[in-house]
Amino acid sequence: MQVDTVVQMIGSGNFKVAEQAWMSAIEGSSCTPDRLAEMMPVLAALVEREQLGMAESLAWATVETMTQKGAADEALAIGKSLALLLNRSANLQKQVAALYREAYADRDSLDALISAAGMDGGRPPRRAIRTMDFCLAIKPGAYLIGRHEAAAARVESIDPTTWEITIHDGKKKRSLDPVTCADEYEPCDAGDFRARVAFDTDAIRILAVKDPAALVECVLKAHGPKIDGAALEQIVTRSVLTHAEWDKWWTKARAAIRRSRHVRLDGRGPYTLEYIPDAGGHGTEFESQFETLHTPAERLAALDAYARDCKARRHDPDRDMLLRLKAAVAQRAAKLAKGGGKVAFLSHLVAGQIGELMGDADADKDAIAMLSSTDDPRGLIRTCDSVGLYRRAFGCLECARSKDWVAVLLDLFPTVPPAACDDIAERLTRADVPAERIESLIATILGDPANCCEAFCWLWDKGSSIPRWNTTPPVTLLTRLLALMADVQRDERPDRNRVRDIQTVVRNALSARKYERFEQCLGQIEMGMAAALRTQIRRLHNLGRAVHEDLQASIRARFPELHAKAAIAVWAKEDVILATERGILRWKADIDDLVNVKMKENAKAIGAAAEKGDLSENSEYKFALEERDLLRARLANLRDQMAAAKVLRPEDVPDDHVSVGSRVKFRNVNQSATFAMTFLGPFEANVEKHVYNYKAPLAQELMGRRVGERVELPMADPPGSYEIVGFEPWDV
Secondary structure, eight states: OOHHHHHHHHHTTOOHHHHHHHHHHTSGGGOOHHHHHHHHHHHHHHHHTTOHHHHHHHHHHHHHHHHHTTOHHHHHHHHHHHHHHHOSOHHHHHHHHHHHHHHTTTSTTHHHHHHHHTTTTTSOHHHHHHHHHHHHHOOTTOEEEESSSOOEEEEEEEOTTTOOEEEEOSSOEEEEOHHHHHHHEEEEOTTOHHHHHHHOHHHHHHHHHHOHHHHHHHHHHHHOSEEEHHHHHHHHHHHTSOHHHHHHHHHHHHHHHTTOSSEEEEOSSSOEEEEOTTOOOOHHHHHHHHHHOOSHHHHHHHHHHHHHHHHHHTOOOOHHHHHHHHHHHHHHHHHHHTTOHHHHHHHHHHHHHHHHHTTOTTTTHHHHHHHHHOSOHHHHHHTOOSHHHHHHHHHHHHHHOTTTHHHHHHHHGGGSOHHHHHHHHHHHHHTTOOHHHHHHHHHHHHHOTTTTHHHHHHHHHTGGGSTTTOOSOHHHHHHHHHHHHHHHHHOOOSOHHHHHHHHHHHHHHHHHHHHHHHHHHHTTOOHHHHHHHHHHHHTOGGGOHHHHHHHHHHHHHHOHHHHHHHTTOGGGOTTOEEEOHHHHHHHHHHHHHIIIIIHHHHHHHHHHHHTTOOGGGOHHHHHHHHHHHHHHHHHHHHHHHHHHEEEOOGGGSOSSSOOTTEEEEEEESSSSOEEEEEEEOTTTOBGGGTEEETTSHHHHHHTTOOTTOEEEETTSSSOEEEEEEEEEEOOO
């Protein structure tokens, strides 16, 4: 029975068939890693329908079967995949820990690592497995790259008993426990561009002079596989060459790149560069390389490179070789079709590319047939994992579904890579799709930037120059883009890979073509908006040091007077919250109470409510989830305020005008009544004691006033007109 069919039956509540199909898959010789990988959607569907007991039992049986076959490495690989899929199975996680012990029996102090990683329990499986794999892959002298920012480090030593890892980041040494080290870094090859820049600067400079194409390959492997010319210039001039050396070097590099089999150079201004793995060869050489490639994306990229190589050499493609390749790809597609049509679709796209090189008019007939017959064309196309596959799939879609291809592309647009957005926009523009449908699509993207991040960045970078796609003001897009980065910075979601992807896509969009779009926005705004942008950017630590500094430098260059104004009045600084030491302690106590008391109580409440079952009708469970969201929002707000907090001391309070920290005395101009107000930070405000938040509108109106000035005080007793008669620092 095909995987897609089993998944559909699970969706309709037929769970027994899932158990039968899974047990059939793990029996005898059919229990192979490839077959189990094809069956994973079945287990995922059971988890989604909350059939966790059945899913855990099937996973346990699978690991036992693989273990009995004696293939420790294969059993461990499958066990890890199953543990990540089930996520909450402590028993399965312990079983995977046992597999680590079997697969790495020759490693010293393995039990200490398993304990430190939390593999035996106490730590989520994704984090525990990442720690295990990271530590088992490194040794002294190995190079590392930051998972959240591309900073290189080198492993200096690993304590054999505690697994404490000492690293050198090019400036200083640090000692990290294995979990923290795996959270912050991932292994990289010694030839990685970022590692070579940090630890072998002279060699990378020599490479730039002697073999510029090899340097570009090195950059693309680390930062690509596809970047534009502006990004390349920024990377190279920051770490290898000076800006004065760039033009002469690029002239030489461009000529060398055109002879390279591994780098594709497209366009003139702007131009893009793309790394093509295993690109070279004619005849049997290319055929041998093609057979070593494992994914459809790699195969399609290799075929593109082969076609370009043929054109450059003025040779016709080897038709006999292409026939053999097409037969092999078609055979694989037929085999994959037994496990699920979606997997076979990508192989049909590759076969179509081969047929096109052969001049076959019906090259894409199999892919077109699948798209014509399926009830889920969107699902088929979403299996693509490269821009080349997406573009080929879009062409097949247009041929296969003349009635609804436009609707399918509109649905796909928010979630495809930016380069694939180019292709969809071109097709929709050519089809003269009504403006209101495009406006609706744009509204969808703007309404959910986190899940539509790639399309959002495309609107910011490319959409602004295309009619009907440029309806949103660039400044609006920019502020929402920065707001997205702020949301991601606060986000505590477990999928850190997605967080990292969002941060990378946004950083690339902001810095594209030497910050061209950002500079255009600065030319369209007033100083007040520039101040707000500056405040947003200052608080974003996930922009990366280079982008963070460059954006602020652009604002300083365009609005030099903004910085002078910011120092005039302390109460007017939007990015600073002044507070006394006592107020900050109170704020820290609030955070501590939230994290260690209220959120823990809420977590227990969620667990207790979930145990009552039937979550769709469980009001206690829904209420507990709502309370969790409110607590998280409160915590994020307090942390934002703390990031902006600055200690206010009595000696900082001026004695000639009202300011933050002033205790001001007023006298009613019509009576002898007096009234006093103290202005402190939001953490200390207490209206009953006449202590007011200095950021409140009325307080802001009083800031800077001097003795003798008259003001209206509606909250005084009695309300009316009052004269300032004196002020002093607040009571310490």
